[in-house]
Amino acid sequence: MGVEQEVYRHGKLVAAQIGHALPARCVTCNRPAQALFFKELSYLPWYLWPRETLFTVIHFWSRGRFSRPFEMYRTEIEIPLCATHDAKRSRSSWLLYVLMISAFLTFFAGGYFSENIMGFVYTAGGLFLATLLVFLFQYKPFRLRKIDQRFVWLSRISPEYLATLPELEI
Numbered sequence: 681m682g683v684e685q686e687v688y689r690h691g692k693l694v695a696a697q698i699g700h701a702l703p704a705r706c707v708t709c710n711r712p713a714q715a716l717f718f719k720e721l722s723y724l725p726w727y728l729w730p731r732e733t734l735f736t737v738i739h740f741w742s743r744g745r746f747s748r749p750f751e752m753y754r755t756e757i758e759i760p761l762c763a764t765h766d767a768k769r770s771r772s773s774w775l776l777y778v779l780m781i782s783a784f785l786t787f788f789a790g791g792y793f794s795e796n797i798m799g800f801v802y803t804a805g806g807l808f809l810a811t812l813l814v815f816l817f818q819y820k821p822f823r824l825r826k827i828d829q830r831f832v833w834l835s836r837i838s839p840e841y842l843a844t845l846p847e848l849e850i
């Protein structure tokens with residue numbers, strides 16, 4: 681990753697030029713970063729969904745004779761986090777993983793081993809619900825708003841972090 685100057689604030693958003701590193705402070709608490717959270721990002725603007733869906737259907741019906749590349753914006757990013765917030769992020773993704781696996785195992789174990797399956801169904805249902813709740817409310821260091829030709833746009837970044845960035849003039 682390159683120099684830091686190509687990262688801006690715009691309102692409550694961070695606009696990071698594609699391929700440039702974010703300043704090495706935690707995006708949540710602005711303390712010095714001790715970890716980088718690597719994430720692959722993809723983004724398709726909502727107004728392109730109908731067109732892309734249509735092209736996918738045509739591709740399928742024509743058995744691949746008519747095809748074109750899917751025009752989704754893709755990039756990668758490294759999100760700087762302090763030790764505390766990196767640990768928090770990793771804990772919640774593990775919890776999510778464990779809950780989801782338990783839900784599936786319970787569901788299938790119920791099918792194999794039980795005469796009275798409802799107990800397993802309720803347990804699995806509860807675990808799926810817990811998975812959903814953890815997924816919705818877990819700590820997320822950022823939210824991807826969009827990717828365009830030049831920038832990756834992120835929200836949920838702390839005001840302290842934003843305040844240290846130059847304003848983007850557009």
Ligand SMILES: [Zn+2]
Nearest residue numbers: 706709762765
């Ligand atoms: Zn932090």
